[in-house]
Amino acid sequence: MTLERNTLLVALVGxxxxxxxxxxxxxxxxxxxxxxxxxxxxxLNLVVGYVGEFSLGHTAFLGTGAYxxxxxxxxxxxxxxxxxxxxxxxxxxxxxxxxxxxxxxxGPYFVIVTLAFAEVLRLVANNWIAVTNGPMGLAGIGQSGLxxxxxxxxxxLALAALALYLSYRFVYSNAGRAAVAVRENRYVAQxxxxxxxxxxxxxxxLGAFMAGLAGGFYAHYISFVGPEVFQFAFMATIIIMVLMGxxxxxxxxxxxxxxxxxxxxxxxxxxxxxxxxxxxxxMAIVLFLPNGLMGFVARRREQHGSTILRNTPAxxxxx
Amino acid sequence: MDLFLQYLANGLVIGAFYALSALGLTLIFGLMRxxxxxxxxxxxLGGVLGWFxxxxxxxxxxxxxxxxxxxxxxxxxxxxxxLIERVRGQGEEPGILLTIGLSIFxxxxxxxxxxxxxxxxxxxxxxxxxFIGPIIVTKLRLLAVxxxxxxxxxxxxxxxxxxxxxxxxxxxxxxxxASLAGIRTKHxxxxxxxxxxxxxxxxxxxxxxxxxAQASIGGLVSLKSFVVVILGGMGSFAGAVAGGLLLGIAEAxxxxxxATGMVDVIGFVLVILILLFRxxxxxSARAERA
Numbered sequence: 205m206t207l208e209r210n211t212l213l214v215a216l217v218g219x220x221x222x223x224x225x226x227x228x229x230x231x232x233x234x235x236x237x238x239x240x241x242x243x244x245x246x247x248l249n250l251v252v253g254y255v256g257e258f259s260l261g262h263t264a265f266l267g268t269g270a271y272x273x274x275x276x277x278x279x280x281x282x283x284x285x286x287x288x289x290x291x292x293x294x295x296x297x298x299x300x301x302x303x304x305x306x307x308x309x310x311g312p313y314f315v316i317v318t319l320a321f322a323e324v325l326r327l328v329a330n331n332w333i334a335v336t337n338g339p340m341g342l343a344g345i346g347q348s349g350l351x352x353x354x355x356x357x358x359x360x361l362a363l364a365a366l367a368l369y370l371s372y373r374f375v376y377s378n379a380g381r382a383a384v385a386v387r388e389n390r391y392v393a394q395x396x397x398x399x400x401x402x403x404x405x406x407x408x409x410l411g412a413f414m415a416g417l418a419g420g421f422y423a424h425y426i427s428f429v430g431p432e433v434f435q436f437a438f439m440a441t442i443i444i445m446v447l448m449g450x451x452x453x454x455x456x457x458x459x460x461x462x463x464x465x466x467x468x469x470x471x472x473x474x475x476x477x478x479x480x481x482x483x484x485x486x487m488a489i490v491l492f493l494p495n496g497l498m499g500f501v502a503r504r505r506e507q508h509g510s511t512i513l514r515n516t517p518a519x520x521x522x523x
Numbered sequence: 524m525d526l527f528l529q530y531l532a533n534g535l536v537i538g539a540f541y542a543l544s545a546l547g548l549t550l551i552f553g554l555m556r557x558x559x560x561x562x563x564x565x566x567x568l569g570g571v572l573g574w575f576x577x578x579x580x581x582x583x584x585x586x587x588x589x590x591x592x593x594x595x596x597x598x599x600x601x602x603x604x605x606l607i608e609r610v611r612g613q614g615e616e617p618g619i620l621l622t623i624g625l626s627i628f629x630x631x632x633x634x635x636x637x638x639x640x641x642x643x644x645x646x647x648x649x650x651x652x653x654f655i656g657p658i659i660v661t662k663l664r665l666l667a668v669x670x671x672x673x674x675x676x677x678x679x680x681x682x683x684x685x686x687x688x689x690x691x692x693x694x695x696x697x698x699x700x701a702s703l704a705g706i707r708t709k710h711x712x713x714x715x716x717x718x719x720x721x722x723x724x725x726x727x728x729x730x731x732x733x734x735x736a737q738a739s740i741g742g743l744v745s746l747k748s749f750v751v752v753i754l755g756g757m758g759s760f761a762g763a764v765a766g767g768l769l770l771g772i773a774e775a776x777x778x779x780x781x782a783t784g785m786v787d788v789i790g791f792v793l794v795i796l797i798l799l800f801r802x803x804x805x806x807s808a809r810a811e812r813a
Contacts, residue, residue, distance in 0.1 A: 258616050311615050312558045313798055316749050320791035327788045476634045483628025490620045491609055
């Protein structure tokens with residue numbers, strides 16, 4: 205717990221200093237995208253890592269957030285600091301509605317239905333041309349006076365810090381512990397009075413809220429939103445980040461988001477080869493690093509700790 | 524009224540196609556409980572291989588179909604023994620990830636090799652319309668429906684009447700008891716996966732002769748197949764057929780009378796409703812908690 209908190213604080217300080225060390229616009233853009241994915245991976249991790257249900261519909265919230273911000277900005281001309289929080293709230297409302305339906309299901313059914321919701325929203329975005337402008341998408345979203353990449357960087361850093369703070373508070377709250385108890389053993393948790401649905405619902409809505417914030421930011425930053433935000437490819441990227449870093453840890457998704465963003469960018473030259481490699485990486489992670497990089501680190505620490513423990517009594521005997 | 528019959532016929536044909544493409548998933552998802560996101564890619568590989576063996580190796584359609592089936596059965600067997608087996612018994616999640624990884628790999632490796640352009644598989648005979656009263660269907664569609672029906676029947680007989688089929692049913696009821704009774708469950712799992720993979724590839728090649736084979740078609744096929752399997756009830760062939768027909772007719776009617784744009788939404792809405800009100804599927808007799 206303290207290790208996790210300290211790591212997060214160090215990372216925050218490092219992230220705050222970064223734009224003063226880096227002036228290259230391209231590198232700043234990469235940093236902005238990495239932080240954007242940090243928010244998304246953190247929000248998905250709440251559901252996948254702590255509730256233990258595998259949601260494939262997280263893009264539903266990213267997309268509703270992005271479209272909300274885009275519509276508010278293009279039609280009402282509202283600035284970023286209004287549209288992004290509203291985007292978060294709208295996504296949270298969607299999260300509540302979708303969660304109320306899907307969290308009654310478990311396992312493969314949950315997976316398929318969350319995916320079905322995201323697909324329905326994608327099709328709606330594609331076909332409800334009067335509002336969403338269909339496949340053409342909404343372009344020319346205002347940037348609210350933010351011109352410099354550095355300013356955008358601080359906005360997304362604030363959002364990432366908020367997302368991690370909220371996650372941290374959730375994970376170490378009673379609701380978070382209840383969710384973990386349900387994840388580990390549903391029946392034991394129920395027998396001691398934990399309401400599985402309630403715990404899962406809190407995580408789900410919180411995750412939706414963060415994904416909505418990220419979506420709202422994305423709309424302003426890219427200044428274009430199309431139905432692609434609901435696409436499965438987006439979803440796959442976020443999942444890979446969470447798993448590569450280590451689900452069920454707060455630091456893991458950050459590590460995963462940074463690594464995958466950089467990999468995606470530097471392998472951009474070779475589009476299909478990049479994704480082919482991605483597929484192989486995903487399979488390798490599932491087979492060889494089932495708990496992600498952070499899980500690997502934690503296991504090494506445990507092994508290290510236990511060898512010390514095993515050695516001490518042996519030494520005492522020889523003395 | 525004429526149009527109604529035509530829509531119904533279209534719906535039945537499309538529904539039969541859906542049922543056919545979902546058969547493999549009925550085995551792999553319905554019986555083995557592997558949430559196989561690579562299903563659509565097996566289907567796609569069937570189409571692409573079908574194009575390869577007919578256009579490049581110059582085999583005739585049915586010979587090519589047999590070759591594709593054999594290749595994909597081998598691939599399915601290997602995938603199960605080398606990948607799926609290692610995460611068996613760990614819940615659904617590792618299987619989901621593994622198959623997502625596999626599907627990303629297969630799509631993009633295929634794109635690297637053959638490119639994104641659609642490939643036409645030469646049909647068994649020349650295409651032409653068939654008039655049945657007021658309804659028009661094309662010959663190749665009828666052939667696909669017929670071969671599909673034969674595949675469904677064959678798979679059904681295999682599972683109900685053969686030794687392997689009996690071993691499969693025993694294994695999926697209780698793997699421990701099955702292995703105590705001397706069934707080599709590893710082989711049974713691999714055989715089931717191979718069979719599912721083969722059925723997916725067969726439907727991919729058949730339908731590539733009606734439409735065309737394309738490297739990126741897999742995602743859509745996976746989704747529709749999940750819809751069909753859940754609609755019909757897990758692991759039931761009859762259910763898959765009924766689910767496919769239901770989806771096909773619902774889409775044809777919606778497309779004909781309401782709006783064409785949102786046709787694909789219907790399947791997802793049906794699935795959401797089914798899981799809420801009848802999670803065991805419309806046709807599955809066994810009550811099962813979702």
